[in-house]
Amino acid sequence: MYNPRFEKDVFKRDVRNNVKTLFRKEVEEATPQQLFQAVSYAVKEAIIDDWLATQKQYEKDDPKTVYYMSMEFLLGRALGNNLINMTAYKEVKEALEEMGIDLNVIEDQEPDPALGNGGLGRLAACFLDSLATLGYASYGCGIRYRYGMFKQKIRDGYQVEAPDNWLKDGNPFELRRPEYAKEVRFGGNIRVEYDETGKTHFVQENYESVMAIPYDYPIVGYGNHIVNTLRIWDAEAIVDFQLDSFDRGDYHKAVEQENLAKNIVEVLYPNDNHIAGKELRLKQQYFFVSASIQAAITKFKKKHGDISKLPEKVTFQMNDTHPTVAVAELMRILLDEENLGWNEAWDITTKCCAYTNHTIMAEALEKWPINLFSRLLPRIYQIIQEIDRRFVEQVRAQYPGNEEKVKKMAILMDGQVKMAHLAIVAGYSVNGVAKLHTEILKNQELKDFYQMMPEKFNNKTNGITQRRFLMHANPLLADWVTEKLGTKEWITDLSKMSGLKEWLDDEEALKEFMTIKFKNKERLAAYIKEHNGVEVDPRSIFDVQVKRLHEYKRQLLNILHVMYLYNQIKEHPEMSFYPKTYIFGAKASAGYIRAKEIIKLINSVADVINNDRSINGKLKVVFIEDYRVSNAELIFAAADISEQISTASKEASGTGNMKFMMNGAPTLGTMDGANVEIVDEVGIDNAFIFGLSADEVINYEQNGGYNPYDIYNNDPDIRRVVDQLVDGTYANGDKEMYRDLYNSLLNNQGGARADMYFILKDFRSYADAQARAMEAYKDTDKWAKMALKNTACCGKFSADRTIQEYVDDIWHLDHVVINEDELEY
Numbered sequence: 001m002y003n004p005r006f007e008k009d010v011f012k013r014d015v016r017n018n019v020k021t022l023f024r025k026e027v028e029e030a031t032p033q034q035l036f037q038a039v040s041y042a043v044k045e046a047i048i049d050d051w052l053a054t055q056k057q058y059e060k061d062d063p064k065t066v067y068y069m070s071m072e073f074l075l076g077r078a079l080g081n082n083l084i085n086m087t088a089y090k091e092v093k094e095a096l097e098e099m100g101i102d103l104n105v106i107e108d109q110e111p112d113p114a115l116g117n118g119g120l121g122r123l124a125a126c127f128l129d130s131l132a133t134l135g136y137a138s139y140g141c142g143i144r145y146r147y148g149m150f151k152q153k154i155r156d157g158y159q160v161e162a163p164d165n166w167l168k169d170g171n172p173f174e175l176r177r178p179e180y181a182k183e184v185r186f187g188g189n190i191r192v193e194y195d196e197t198g199k200t201h202f203v204q205e206n207y208e209s210v211m212a213i214p215y216d217y218p219i220v221g222y223g224n225h226i227v228n229t230l231r232i233w234d235a236e237a238i239v240d241f242q243l244d245s246f247d248r249g250d251y252h253k254a255v256e257q258e259n260l261a262k263n264i265v266e267v268l269y270p271n272d273n274h275i276a277g278k279e280l281r282l283k284q285q286y287f288f289v290s291a292s293i294q295a296a297i298t299k300f301k302k303k304h305g306d307i308s309k310l311p312e313k314v315t316f317q318m319n320d321t322h323p324t325v326a327v328a329e330l331m332r333i334l335l336d337e338e339n340l341g342w343n344e345a346w347d348i349t350t351k352c353c354a355y356t357n358h359t360i361m362a363e364a365l366e367k368w369p370i371n372l373f374s375r376l377l378p379r380i381y382q383i384i385q386e387i388d389r390r391f392v393e394q395v396r397a398q399y400p401g402n403e404e405k406v407k408k409m410a411i412l413m414d415g416q417v418k419m420a421h422l423a424i425v426a427g428y429s430v431n432g433v434a435k436l437h438t439e440i441l442k443n444q445e446l447k448d449f450y451q452m453m454p455e456k457f458n459n460k461t462n463g464i465t466q467r468r469f470l471m472h473a474n475p476l477l478a479d480w481v482t483e484k485l486g487t488k489e490w491i492t493d494l495s496k497m498s499g500l501k502e503w504l505d506d507e508e509a510l511k512e513f514m515t516i517k518f519k520n521k522e523r524l525a526a527y528i529k530e531h532n533g534v535e536v537d538p539r540s541i542f543d544v545q546v547k548r549l550h551e552y553k554r555q556l557l558n559i560l561h562v563m564y565l566y567n568q569i570k571e572h573p574e575m576s577f578y579p580k581t582y583i584f585g586a587k588a589s590a591g592y593i594r595a596k597e598i599i600k601l602i603n604s605v606a607d608v609i610n611n612d613r614s615i616n617g618k619l620k621v622v623f624i625e626d627y628r629v630s631n632a633e634l635i636f637a638a639a640d641i642s643e644q645i646s647t648a649s650k651e652a653s654g655t656g657n658m659k660f661m662m663n664g665a666p667t668l669g670t671m672d673g674a675n676v677e678i679v680d681e682v683g684i685d686n687a688f689i690f691g692l693s694a695d696e697v698i699n700y701e702q703n704g705g706y707n708p709y710d711i712y713n714n715d716p717d718i719r720r721v722v723d724q725l726v727d728g729t730y731a732n733g734d735k736e737m738y739r740d741l742y743n744s745l746l747n748n749q750g751g752a753r754a755d756m757y758f759i760l761k762d763f764r765s766y767a768d769a770q771a772r773a774m775e776a777y778k779d780t781d782k783w784a785k786m787a788l789k790n791t792a793c794c795g796k797f798s799a800d801r802t803i804q805e806y807v808d809d810i811w812h813l814d815h816v817v818i819n820e821d822e823l824e825y
């Protein structure tokens, strides 16, 4: 792909000019941050040309557009990724080198935009990348949080949260678009009016409102000149606070609106797989949903007169239930502003909205108290009441006399608004994110809905973008893959990776592959040395678990097993043991106390083990501070073993598992989420699988759990590590520090079963899988083959494949092509 702005001399001149006009400096005097800005603005100029060209092409082709509605977009840094997708990374790197500038250093200046928590937000970011790359018209719709995911500091082994002021130096890639602002209204009351024809109108009065101001981010497709838009909304007060309007009423109103605007986009709720249930969160949801839907309708109407054609050109994908008010907001616009009748409005809405479920964890299921909901969104609530009334009628018609069904399925029940029910009733598609997850939805969690409307349910196994997680994260491997395949096609067609299988028996190739892994381990070791002050040996096995901290993800199982290994080494110093480095990275939600205890435990164990000289460095434990997209890229590239050890049935899909696989790290995990499909692709012999199956877990759960004392009393090794939680070994003699963790494993507590996540139950089988992995690693050739097999079999897990399935089965978008010859540069 050609772009004259990346001609070396042109680009260098642009950078120099930018440094001058932005900072009144010469390149030589500029700080790395200033250089980052100058380089980014030069890249942005090139992007803008394609952005305009894309818009023109869309104007012309009028393709159907998907609006991907999401509270979270966990983007990661833009500069490197944009250069890769503009196919200009290498030229720019060289041009900068000629100016004495190191692109890696420049990239490191970019704050990591962290407008998301974990899997759900990162998936949304990968999807945007794939949509642009495949040439589909799409908008990401979300919130421009002033503060993203908090920065994690580890102090004395504890997590401490610091605000993420990611916008403090400005953001070169964003574009403020005040001309597309929309008003969003909250509260007040609804007055009913009748016009001269006798038709009813609903008028909201005494409301508070804010202005939603869009900021557009370019989403660059790979090598195709397509640039889509991520539109995230900022909030501003409607009337600037005027000191001279000293009428008391106005004064208060002005201050209130000012505060509402300030608060609404202030911060991302740092909860993963868990709801906070706060009013402000509902405000955030309605705020961005209302603005986005209004904007979509305005855009549609500018081009098409007939609103009944909306489903032909527009589809709204709801990323979990967070944006589900979209359903009612669309109804509101169609009823109150477009003056359609209920049936027609409902017909359009149910052809435009689709829903993705990302978890079965009960604590993540969104339910809003009716009194809060109806006070904040009075008109939206009325509409939901009517949706519910009609739906319940339908349930009664289909299941006469079965009031149990009504109770289980109603949208409004027990004083709550159940968002998942609303999403399913109004959506034309309901999808899970991995085969196993979708089956569990159909047969357990959403069984009643599946029985009533089976045609809506479908699976879309998650995927990841190889542009970021292989090309950018692991350039050495990316180049090697291209060389071995003799083509770059894998960049946009990951199924091509299977061509690597030809090299599985080639000793030379295997050696090269492992040398690349080793270099990546050295790179990570240097990062760890710099950021943790811990020396790790790149020749040791890097066994990695990085993901949000959650009990169901079982970091506790991992660290208990490390404690067990340490006991073994101490007791049998002579035993054969391949040096291992256990690497953790995880943020805990700020209010999730037990998750924070687990972080403290990991750090305490690390402290004891890393400082015990008697074990000759056989075992090291590292907790990487502030796990985020940018350091994740280094970590995936350097991993030998991928820990995916959730309690079976709990992890809807997982996407980290795919990133490790792509980078040649076999999975050590349970048959959960997409691990099942990873094993299908790579073969059971190229993974280390252990633990209860999802069926077994569900079966135990339905029968009141199991008794962990049976294990504790009969397995002395396990008893020993559990006791070490309360004998002070890892707490400077303090026997209470980990008492809660100890109790969680052994005793029922209130509503919670003892060992809810089957840690002790799976412990032996986990330890066995760990031992098998170590044995396998000792056989260097065999290991290399296994690792390469993982990379070779990762083809299915591209987000490109996932997006194509969404397009074929759900969205039915039109493919758009930009003809390079027609571009006017």
Ligand code: 7GP
Binding pocket: 118, 119, 120, 121, 123, 271, 272, 273, 274, 320, 321, 358, 359, 364, 433, 462, 651, 652, 653, 654, 655, 673
């Ligand atoms: C996550 C799931 O836990 C993870 O298994 C999946 O890979 C990912 O979504 C993408 O589909 N869920 C969340 O991050 C989450 O917060 C609650 O779900 C709504």
